[in-house]
Amino acid sequence: DAEITQSPRHKITETGRQVTLACHQTWNHNNMFWYRQDLGHGLRLIHYSYGVQDTNKGEVSDGYSVSRSNTEDLPLTLESAASSQTSVYFCASSAGTSGSTDTQYFGPGTRLTVL
Amino acid sequence: AQKVTQAQTEISVVEKEDVTLDCVYETRDTTYYLFWYKQPPSGELVFLIRRNSFDEQNEISGRYSWNFQKSTSSFNFTITASQVVDSAVYFCALSEADAGNMLTFGGGTRLMVKP
Numbered sequence: 001d002a003e004i005t006q007s008p009r010h011k012i013t014e015t016g017r018q019v020t021l022a023c024h025q026t027w028n029h030n031n032m033f034w035y036r037q038d039l040g041h042g043l044r045l046i047h048y049s050y051g052v053q054d055t056n057k058g059e060v061s062d063g064y065s066v067s068r069s070n071t072e073d074l075p076l077t078l079e080s081a082a083s084s085q086t087s088v089y090f091c092a093s094s095a096g097t098s099g100s101t102d103t104q105y106f107g108p109g110t111r112l113t114v115l
Numbered sequence: 116a117q118k119v120t121q122a123q124t125e126i127s128v129v130e131k132e133d134v135t136l137d138c139v140y141e142t143r144d145t146t147y148y149l150f151w152y153k154q155p156p157s158g159e160l161v162f163l164i165r166r167n168s169f170d171e172q173n174e175i176s177g178r179y180s181w182n183f184q185k186s187t188s189s190f191n192f193t194i195t196a197s198q199v200v201d202s203a204v205y206f207c208a209l210s211e212a213d214a215g216n217m218l219t220f221g222g223g224t225r226l227m228v229k230p
Binding site: 005031033040041042043044045048050061088090092096102103104105106107108109 | 128150152158159160162165206215216217218221222223
């Protein structure tokens with residue numbers, strides 16, 4: 001069955017380290033998204049991509065970067081982890097062309113702790 | 116700018132009670148989409164429903180029903196005869212057609228169903 005996976009599921013790192021969270025989907029969806037979930041804020045969009053080589057900043061993109069070299073993967077990199085980036089991170093994907101409002105399906109999440 | 120408000124942060128009911136989760140949204144777009152997602156204690160986000168702004172028909176799916184009213188900018192979710200397995204955080208989300216496929220989430224409502 002097609003799915004969307006994230007790895008690792010849990011990560012503890014230290015302030016200042018570079019961290020990469022993986023997201024892989026097998027639906028062949030064009031659109032992929034990264035969100036963070038924090039208490040009191042719901043989910044907020046970090047970065048998104050409408051296709052290979054396309055990346056865009058979301059609401060809370062500072063300190064994060066993404067790259068899209070193929071359809072299946074959108075890794076999220078924290079260049080220099082900060083304690084404020086302790087959060088649960090969700091990846092999502094949706095079908096359709098860029099900008100189409102298709103349903104987003106979410107991965108299981110990655111819990112990141114920055115000490 | 117789009118905004119979603121879920122004023123109820125926590126609701127507690129006893130099993131078999133009916134419960135309604137409120138969602139109020141703001142948008143300047145005439146074409147938009149509304150969603151509900153469920154986040155059970157295990158943490159994943161499960162898609163429940165997608166509704167476009169031109170379809171105001173209420174939707175029923177088993178014990179779940181949704182009431183969309185453009186006049187009050189609301190998209191409320193009712194669970195009939197609640198069960199313990201309904202305990203979760205429920206998110207309402209909005210996507211404007213002009214904003215691509217980006218979702219704006221409400222803060223979520225935590226529903227606790229007690230036996």
